[in-house]
Amino acid sequence: MAEYETHSYDVLVIGAGGAGLRAAIEAANAGVTVGLVCKSLLGKAHTVMAEGGVAAALANTDERDSWQTHFADTMRGGQYLSNWRMVEHHAREAPARVRELEAWGAVFDRTPDGRILQRNFGGHKYPRLAHVGDRTGLEIIRTLQDHVIFQQVEVNMECTVVSLLRDGDRVTGALAYDRERGRFKMYSAGAVVLATGGTGRAYRITSNSWEYTGDGQSLAYNAGAALQDMEFVQFHPTGMVWPPSVRGILVTEGVRGEGGILVNNQGHRFMFDDIPENYRSQTADNEEEGWRYTQGDKNSRRPPELLTRDHVARCIMREVREGRGSPHGGVFLDISWISSKLPDAEAHIKRKLPSMYHQFKQLADIDITKEPMEVGPTTHYAMGGIRVDGDTQMTTVSGLFAAGECAAGLHGANRLGGNSLSDLLVFGKRAGEHAAIFAKQNPAVAAKPEAVDAIVNYALEPFGRNSDNTEGPYQIQHDLQGMMQDNVGIVRREAEMQHALEALAGLRERAASVAVPGNREFNPGWHTALDLANLLTISEAITRSALERKESRGGHFRDDYPAKDEAFAHFNIVVSRGTNGEMNVSRVPLPEIREDLKQIIEEEK
Amino acid sequence: MASETLARDVAGSGARAAARSNQSAGSTARSLTFRIWRGDAAAGHFEDYHTQVSDGMVVLDAVHQIQSESANDLAVRWNCKAGKCGSCSAEINGMPRLMCMTRLNQLDHEKPITVEPMRAFPLMRDLVTDVSSNFRQKKNIRPFTPRPPDAPDGTWRMAQTDVDRVQEFRKCIECFLCQDVCHVLRDHHLHDEFVGPRLLVHAAQLEMHPLDVIDRTGDLKDKHNIGYCNITKCCTKVCPENITITDNAIIPLKERVADKHYDPLHMLLKLFHHKDPGSAES
Known part of the structure; x- marks a missing residue:
């Protein structure tokens, strides 16, 4: 039987960027016990890289701004594929989330009369981005970090989740290992919040750090949750060359x-x-x-x-x-x-x-x-991700919530700059709040030892293989990134994406026999080997979704279907795991937008 | 007119950019030797690795290349690779620096380039150290506590000029290089007694925050032992964010502590009122 530590919380938050920290704070405020797990040190998550600002209709710099305009701008930017309920919550609640940061010590740049200054950004009608020079993300993550350490939140740094744990149809925790020693940790929880960020490491040219290997999306998918809009990858126009x-x-x-x-x-x-x-x-x-x-x-x-x-x-x-x-x-x-x-x-x-x-x-x-x-x-951002309920952020699996970049719905086909930081705050809070409510009604359940054993054995497999006749994980990751960049990048074609699917099958085979030298103590080779499985899963989801959307819209551009097609304007592409482990792709109709919101869109046109 | 100037600028810039790439193309096939610390808390040694480098590369690129070519299990922390997260701190040729912001062309190529972990912290493995004391110590500094809001809508008013100096401190990326060179921590290992420059910068941004109402000078004097700092300014020299740690953060804090706790008039008043001005909170 495998050796592992056990921890139990009402709410387990996976990921400590803006969304994870905000979720943990909210859950702790609701009076439940909270555990926070993150792959890096606290305060190093990718939120730190956000530069321009956080979008919120504070109307400080231009008094004509309002949540309605922010709503309409976001819907237009997302080419009307967004979950309108999320767009509404986001536009209405972002100002309060930004002001709250100021109450926790954030120091935004000021207007001449001493209020929070806002700047212009692409797709926003009015100057809307509260900012601190060009290091807004750092300001936000530090503010949340310095706040969370005084809440009842247990922080587990440098800890990677290998698999979610289930009890029947409900997610009840996660199995992880600490990077320092490679010891396994079993977290049981009443509710789990995924806030693991994006998928940029599936591509060769990316602004994302090593952490962005689609962990949350992949963990959720493997636990039975649906992913949506995976074809919409944002290629930021300006990276260094x-x-x-x-x-x-x-x-x-x-x-x-x-x-x-x-x-x-x-x-x-x-x-x-x-x-x-x-x-x-x-x-x-x-x-x-x-x-x-x-x-x-x-x-x-x-x-x-x-x-x-x-x-x-x-x-x-x-x-x-x-x-x-x-x-x-x-x-x-x-x-x-x-x-x-x-x-x-x-x-x-x-x-x-x-x-x-x-x-x-x-x-x-x-x-x-x-x-x-x-x-x-x-490659900058994943608009798609885990499908969630627009009010509670619960995924299609009971007890599992998602917020921030790893969740889908707010940004539709294209994200507006500045809407990501506000996304983290608004939906991090909502996820934490609803996870706490769920956990109060559903106590933590310890996983069955056999289930834990199976995951531990899987995680240790790369050490058992003979490293003399197999390859290391880095070459496979490198080949995957190049393959995705070339075949499922900014400009896409049917034949290339079909080729990508075949290539992915080959890479999957290679990954299954990857060997790592050394031991479990802070061994990046081992970590990379385990991350590979997640990268392969989300790469396949991106490719299959991109094949299914035979039009060009937002971040998804098809050379063979260069125009926007009205027929594709009415559904999201959803990916889920079939009973035999195969990846199913379906078209799920968008819900009818509420009449008053429809009117706002018309008025703001 | 403007566009004509621009066209000229762009042409010039294009030529310079092309020249830069020609330069690098001419020197791509160079092999350099990196002498990297391998080992854990129990034992360790320097090991030499050879790898091909090109201009524009930073030390972190070379370390990654070595990791993927010949040392898959080489332990190294990194995240943003753009000098914003402060994860990849190390000592390069003996100097504390961020690996992601240290260009190879700034280093002497005649000798092996040494890369070793920060020496002020306990070693975990290879280039990774245990920096958890910084996170523990931060919890001992009393958190931000604002005055009541200035406006009925719950917001505050602050002038840009009043937040400028706090914003300097808030640029800190927590790379802990300042802690690494602080002799109180590096040579005397007083991590539990002295918070170190990083956390003094943190305390300074709280103390000088226009909205904060807590007085931390008593804690700075007695709990965080600000007196241990004898302003050698090593921390300021290594800060990758160019924060003037000693002059702008530590010295003003020392002055506040002196004002509150060593001022003869204050001490006299204290004698009569039996009240510690340092604990006065509104």
Whole structure:
């Protein structure tokens, strides 16, 4: 029989980024016992990378803003595939979630009259992003971290979950190992909240860290929960492209929000060439108007650089493909040009975009106050994820909740910048609240030893294999990332995706025989071997969903079906595990949107 | 006019960018030696690894490459690879730095490049140390406690000029490099008595937060032993976020402690009122 520690909580939260921390705080406030498990040290989760800001209709910077406008902007950005109930909760509750952070010690940048300052971002009609320079994510995660340590929450750092545990149809805990010693830990719980983030490590060029291996999505799928919208992967238009070792690192949209422009190698500002019909009335038609907008002129419309991310990424791809790209296969993003507009441009840029200044100076020898950056698309965010109830964040499996990037529904086909941090706060809170309610009615159940044994044996398999005649995990991960980048990337085609499915089967076989040297103590080879299974599952879900959606919409672009198709506007693509372990794909109709919300969308058009 | 200038700028930048890549292309097939610490709390040694490097690479890239090529089980912490999370702290050629922000072209290539764990913390394995004391100590610093809201809607008003200095401290990414070089921790191992520069920066952002109402000077003096710091400024030198730790955080805190607890007038008043001004909370 396997050796393992046992822990029992009312609510177990897996993941300690913004959503997990916020869920843990809320559950603890409800008076239940809470355990928090995370793969890294506290405060290192990917939330730290969020730069531009958190979207909330505070209406501090522009009093015309309202939850209704935020609602309509988010629905439009998501191409009307979002769960409207979640979009409504999000727009209504985000302001309170941001103000609450201030009460917990966050220090946002200020308006002249001392309130929280807001900035412009793509797809948001009014300046809506509360921010701290370009390190808003750090401010949020630190605030939540410093708050959670004074709540009744037991934090288990550097601990990875291998499998969820079930009792009948209900999820009742998780089996994990601590990374330091490789000891197994059995967590039993009344309710489990998944807040594990995204899936970016399935691709070669990504802004995501090693943690983003689709753990939550995969754990939920294996426990019987449905995934939805997996075809919608956000490729952020501006990642670094040079030097090679930094390729993919994010360049905040805040650069464009502060007046940065995109130009090709002929110095042409190409974003004016292609403005989608549904955004035309909101977009500036000349450079001067665009500039005025970024400087807060309320009578101006936004520059085309601030169109939605999916569109900007495709425009950049077009420039590169047609030979107008920069030397390293991107385009130029220029903020230094504002020196012709502002007397103190250099100081202004350093104050507004300190991390960007730092990042380019240190990693690429480029002074962004003096010369343009080279940028290109990078895998950034998963709009899809675990299917949840719009009010409670419960998945399709009883006792299992999900929030943040690993959950689906808020962003539909494309996420607006800034809506991710607010997503974490709004739905982290909701998940924590409802998980606590569920746990009060459903006490924790200890797993059966045989079930735990089976998982432990599975996790230890890579050590038992002979490393002389099998390969290590890194090569397989590398091949998977390259394969997904090439076949299920920004521009997709039927034949390539069919090939991807075959390639995935081959990779799965290789992964099943992977061997790792050494022992269980802080062994990244072992960790990577176990993460591989999750990456393979979500890669297959992305590929199958992308094959099923035979149109182009939001983050999903099909070269063989380049137009949006009305027939596909009425359902989500849902993936779930069949009785024989096969992956089933189905089309689930979108619920009819409430009449008053429909009206808001009409009025805000 | 503007677009003409821009076209010229862009052409110039394109040429510079191309020159940079030519430079790197010319030197891609270089092999470097990395001397990496392997071992655990019980025993350890330096081991040499050779790997191909190209310009633009950072130390973390080389460590990852070695990990995937020849040392699958090499233990290393990292997350963002962009200097924002503070996970990959190590000592590179003896200097405490973030591996993700240390370009190889800043280092001497004639000798092996040494990479070893932070020495002020107990070793777990290879490059990974036990930094849990920092998390434990933070709980001993009393949390943010704001004054009642300024406006009926529950919000506060703060001027940007009043939050500037707090925002400097809040840039901290908790890489703990400042703790690594602090001699009180590194040489004297007083992790349980002295909170160290990172947590003094944390205390400073709370003390100087315009909304916070708690006085932590008594704790700083007696529990966190701010007096142990003799302002050698090593912490400031290694901060990857360029926070002026000593001058802006620690010295002002020391002054507050001195004002509250060593000022003769205060001490006299205390004698008469039998009340510790340090414990006055509103």
